[in-house]
Amino acid sequence: MTPNHAAGPLIRVSDLARTFDVRRRVEGRRRRAREQVHAVHDLSFSVDAGEMVGYIGPNGAGKSTTIKMLTGILVPTGGEVRVAGLDPSRDRVELARRIGVVFGQRSTLWWDLPLRDSFDLLQKMYRVEPAHYRDNLDRFVELLDLGDQLDTPVRQLSLGQRMRGDIIAALLHDPEVLYLDEPTIGLDVVSKGRLREFLRALNAERGTTLLLTTHDLQDIEALCDRVIVIDHGTSVYDGSLAGLHAQGGSSRTLVVDLVDEAAPIDVPGARVRKVEGPRQWLSFPADASAAPVVAAVAAAYDVADLSIQEPDIEDVIRDLYSRGA
């Protein structure tokens, strides 16, 4: 890859804004009313080369609009954005060689072609030097375990295989930045784990910068030291995930199946939130270890089964607001 030698951050967003003009039907009026939607406004942040950042927020917060401006698909209506020193909408072609984009819900692969043919086409489009292309392809295919699928048409791949194929497609030209939009959506636990491991290795080995949009908090936990929370078009938090948990006071849940029905479980570090027959739900702080709570419950009660539920991003953000952040 071409390391980013430019001084300063790799991604720089200053007072970025994007407004959409929409027409809405108003009751009692024949004409639709004109209205402006401020999808993104007063948004500023920067990302250094090699960082792995989670870009999270509720539905409609402005995440996609931001990513579209970062990739040059949308032109900002205000403020400034620079990626690798380039203006994404003006220098879109040049920027395309330096970034990779993966949308969980949409594939960029050619549906009827074998996976390998899609990769070969991308090699030609991006003019990746043939020997380097083969090295990259071999390495990624091995790490993502796609060797047996290379000659399978994309439409016959499972969702997990297709997603891994899309990630390889986005990386063959050694992008400095990889934007991932819901990369683990719909995947089973094993596929999610494999994908996260791969992204961690990619960042460690090649220093690829990751900007990850996800509703899965475990993606963030596994990958990102830093999260930017966006809501109503602007950033409401920028810092560590631990800091976000601490501010929001979000909690994890220990689900305990007792052998028999019992009074609410009383152990230090957790409180019972719900009881249904022999099943009880205990909340404990998301940044604390589950081990002491599990040990205390197991020592004092007859337990048939235990499981831990992670909070999702909506829970964390809701908690953030309930604390008045």
Ligand SMILES: Nc1ncnc2c1ncn2[C@@H]1O[C@H](COP(=O)(O)OP(=O)(O)OP(=O)(O)O)[C@@H](O)[C@H]1O
């Ligand atoms: N082309 C458009 N025309 C009009 N309004 C738009 C357009 N694109 C986005 N919006 C509006 O801008 C706001 C932000 O949308 P955006 O898609 O960026 O949110 P998001 O955070 O990506 O949401 P999700 O998690 O649901 O994908 C929403 O109110 C949306 O309706």
